[in-house]
Amino acid sequence: MKLPIRVSEESREPIYHQIETQVKALIVGGHLPPGTPLPSIRALASELTCSVITTRRAYQNLESSGYIKTVQGKGTFVREIETLQKEEAKQKVVYDAFQKAIEQGKQVGCSKGDLLTIFNEVIKRNFDN
Known part of the structure; x- marks a missing residue:
């Protein structure tokens, strides 16, 4: 799945935060309903032409704040949000x-x-x- 997000090298905001903010917006806006599979960290890094470390940090922050969950061997998915x-x-x-x-x-x-x-x-x- 290709996420409709864009990152800007010119922004003062770190790229991982740009990713995190845009994914949150897609989730809370209902564009990514619960259970929706997300691209792998590597696939998203490749798509956005940024580092795997950057996308991993965004995914870790999203997971720790309860927006997504990773299921070992299956992938990363949008969580149900209160x-x-x-x-x-x-x-x-x-x-x-x-x-x-x-x-x-x-x-x-x-x-x-x-x-x-x-x-x-x-x-x-x-x-x-």
């Missing part, structure tokens, strides 16, 4: 994305008003169809 944990994770994913967007906006010189205008325009385009 509703509260899922809601908290959804909010964290969106919060982190907003935080990054605000940081980037400030870096290019946007004011609070500029950011609010842009945010409202994006919301309008995505929800007022």
